[in-house]
Amino acid sequence: MKEPENNFISVFIDEEEILVPSGINMVEATRLAGKEMPHYCYHQKLSVTGNCRMCLMEYGMPLTDRATGEPILDRRGMQKIGWLPRPAIACATKALPGIHIRTDSELVRECRNGVMEFLLINHPLDCPICDQAGECSLQEYASDYGRGYSRFVENKNVKPKRTRLGPRVMLDDERCILCSRCIRFCKEIAKDDVLGFIDRGSYSTLTCFPGRSLENNYSLNTVDICPVGALTSIDFRFKMRVWFLKETASICTESSVGVNTLAGCREGKIYRITPRRNDEVNDTWMPDSGRILHNPVDSDDRLVHYTIDGKHTLVEEAAKKAADILSKGAVAVVGSGRASVEEQYLLRKIASAVNAVSVSLVSRTGEGDGLLISADRNPNVRGALLTGLIEQLPHANLTNLATDVETGKVKTILSLGEDLTQCGLGRDLLEKSNLIYFGTHCNETGEVAHVLFPTLTVFEKSGSFLNQQFRLQTFHTAVPGPAGIRPDIDSLGKLLHCLDPETIPPSNTVDIWASMSSGIPQFAGVSVENIPKTGLLIDGSQWAQLPFIEGKSLHYDPATQQSEAMNISK
Amino acid sequence: MAFKQLARKPLNWAERTYLPQIIMGLKITFWNMLKKKVTLEYPDVRPVIPNGYRGIPTLVKDPKGREKCVSCQLCEFVCPPKAIRIQPGEIPEDSENAHVEKAPKEFDIDMLRCIYCGFCQEVCPEEAIFLQKVFSLSGYSREEMVFPKAKLYELGGTYPDQHYKWEKKRSAAEENQANGHG
Numbered sequence: 001m002k003e004p005e006n007n008f009i010s011v012f013i014d015e016e017e018i019l020v021p022s023g024i025n026m027v028e029a030t031r032l033a034g035k036e037m038p039h040y041c042y043h044q045k046l047s048v049t050g051n052c053r054m055c056l057m058e059y060g061m062p063l064t065d066r067a068t069g070e071p072i073l074d075r076r077g078m079q080k081i082g083w084l085p086r087p088a089i090a091c092a093t094k095a096l097p098g099i100h101i102r103t104d105s106e107l108v109r110e111c112r113n114g115v116m117e118f119l120l121i122n123h124p125l126d127c128p129i130c131d132q133a134g135e136c137s138l139q140e141y142a143s144d145y146g147r148g149y150s151r152f153v154e155n156k157n158v159k160p161k162r163t164r165l166g167p168r169v170m171l172d173d174e175r176c177i178l179c180s181r182c183i184r185f186c187k188e189i190a191k192d193d194v195l196g197f198i199d200r201g202s203y204s205t206l207t208c209f210p211g212r213s214l215e216n217n218y219s220l221n222t223v224d225i226c227p228v229g230a231l232t233s234i235d236f237r238f239k240m241r242v243w244f245l246k247e248t249a250s251i252c253t254e255s256s257v258g259v260n261t262l263a264g265c266r267e268g269k270i271y272r273i274t275p276r277r278n279d280e281v282n283d284t285w286m287p288d289s290g291r292i293l294h295n296p297v298d299s300d301d302r303l304v305h306y307t308i309d310g311k312h313t314l315v316e317e318a319a320k321k322a323a324d325i326l327s328k329g330a331v332a333v334v335g336s337g338r339a340s341v342e343e344q345y346l347l348r349k350i351a352s353a354v355n356a357v358s359v360s361l362v363s364r365t366g367e368g369d370g371l372l373i374s375a376d377r378n379p380n381v382r383g384a385l386l387t388g389l390i391e392q393l394p395h396a397n398l399t400n401l402a403t404d405v406e407t408g409k410v411k412t413i414l415s416l417g418e419d420l421t422q423c424g425l426g427r428d429l430l431e432k433s434n435l436i437y438f439g440t441h442c443n444e445t446g447e448v449a450h451v452l453f454p455t456l457t458v459f460e461k462s463g464s465f466l467n468q469q470f471r472l473q474t475f476h477t478a479v480p481g482p483a484g485i486r487p488d489i490d491s492l493g494k495l496l497h498c499l500d501p502e503t504i505p506p507s508n509t510v511d512i513w514a515s516m517s518s519g520i521p522q523f524a525g526v527s528v529e530n531i532p533k534t535g536l537l538i539d540g541s542q543w544a545q546l547p548f549i550e551g552k553s554l555h556y557d558p559a560t561q562q563s564e565a566m567n568i569s570k
Numbered sequence: 571m572a573f574k575q576l577a578r579k580p581l582n583w584a585e586r587t588y589l590p591q592i593i594m595g596l597k598i599t600f601w602n603m604l605k606k607k608v609t610l611e612y613p614d615v616r617p618v619i620p621n622g623y624r625g626i627p628t629l630v631k632d633p634k635g636r637e638k639c640v641s642c643q644l645c646e647f648v649c650p651p652k653a654i655r656i657q658p659g660e661i662p663e664d665s666e667n668a669h670v671e672k673a674p675k676e677f678d679i680d681m682l683r684c685i686y687c688g689f690c691q692e693v694c695p696e697e698a699i700f701l702q703k704v705f706s707l708s709g710y711s712r713e714e715m716v717f718p719k720a721k722l723y724e725l726g727g728t729y730p731d732q733h734y735k736w737e738k739k740r741s742a743a744e745e746n747q748a749n750g751h752g
Contacts, residue, residue, distance in 0.1 A: 128642035129672040158743040
């Protein structure tokens, strides 16, 4: 047997020995061994109930003589394995040191065939109209273990097909295989115990408790974890088949938690946003409110023209004009906590090139829910700290800037994506100053801007955000932006080049990271290609004393964060 | 490669008159004039198209007038030249076919792209799309040649149904309801 090293134990899967962390179950162990253990009810982040019986396997332990404790050897001199006469479920079997399991024996295959046949007895087989088709475990395992035809000649059970469990979730009871993942999710993760089974046997039906409905802000996670098409999203229902969707890794901009997401799109249109597993940030969950953030991408009020004083122009002309205005001095820069780290870095360079009077950020706050929405609704305030754009935490209103404009200290404002009329600067004040505005959608600030740069939404560009844990996470281009609109870093780079002809405009994020990793000590050695999928923790101890407003959430505790930072700084 | 050059054989007297050749040719001509015609006065007369011919793909309805397509989009997926475009939609709950739940909102086939491979007919789980015997299409513009749902049903018409799958499902539901379950 291999030597166990700190908390790793040795298990034998189909006679192959592997080391696995102790305490995991045999489904996870087989996955580590690169094999598949089919399962429906088991989910890594939920408790084990073992009611689907799909993960049945054979297991046995090495035999020892009970009297002497000596191992019993077979004829070859190997320790004999005491195989259990009946199968056991892998999800509820912990990996024990020396355990042997068979995942592909005759008995195991027969078990799976039997379970599949029973599950399909009452299944309506309406795959052509089912939204889960293409990512359905029942479909997948039916092709692996199903018999291809049904021996069941009686009428199938008929259950309600269109039950609204809540404002966002639709239930088709016929498709339900009673795995209870959704029930456990609501109870254990969302802490909103509303679902349960009623009736018995094959008449068992999933329902909400009387007078309740599935309306918490995490309800759509039940749709994600449903292994079949029983729970479907009302928003995504019948919109597009999943096999058409190309999924791109993205980051949710809802709050500073930085939930990892996948944007499913086809031909330049985003159809749905689903969570991407990251055990350090969001496990496999995301809030419902983050799933509709792709709607503004397609809206009709997108800015699509580079504009100087209301006239359409080219990006180069706009950059030249903006540089002319900026070089006159008395400039205030308003950055954004929604901009990527790369954009904030370029903005800081612009701010220092024009000797900006003030650089500010606008804060957005809301109530945190203790799970995956934090109080800080800007995804990237820490990026602005790291890049040196700001030194203090932002305020919701730009009162200082308003007084500066009134007194004439500031004559030009450069705003990166912030609608200034929403943060304490009236239209009259903006008209008094020269305004350069970078924005995605039409708004009042865009109307009064002298030079207007249309920008891209988070789904249309690549970059990175620093979340509340100072974790650097990258997002990628899911859909192309409106025709003719350059990425934000491109427009900012061109503007910087016009201000300071010695700087070469960066052509992509790699160029910016090359400059950032040499300029910012915390980013030393970081390049955008080697940021892992789970993100890269950046040392934020320098800012540990700042009064961040985030409370405790799923994988974040401000108290431990601060004490860790103190330890690092010591 | 080595090759041998042969001298052409000189023509004999009969051959030099060309008459036997002319007579032979005329014989074939006259014989064909008496034979049954193989050509057609196209387009006034149309050929008989054999069964299994792959002409234009169209949507069909079942004998009770139900639109069979449920917009599963498998044909759109399998179509090699990407001629098929479907926008899925939901059947309203007050409709007679509400139990089918899904039907195409829009269904376009670009007949200029279609290569008449018949994959769509083969893949359709609902037997809703069939290749017809129509082999010649024309139009004045490209837009005109993108056939919308209404036109596809008009060309497809009604096809016999061997299963009445959804009908069976509905009657099973009613039966179970009568027995006190469901």
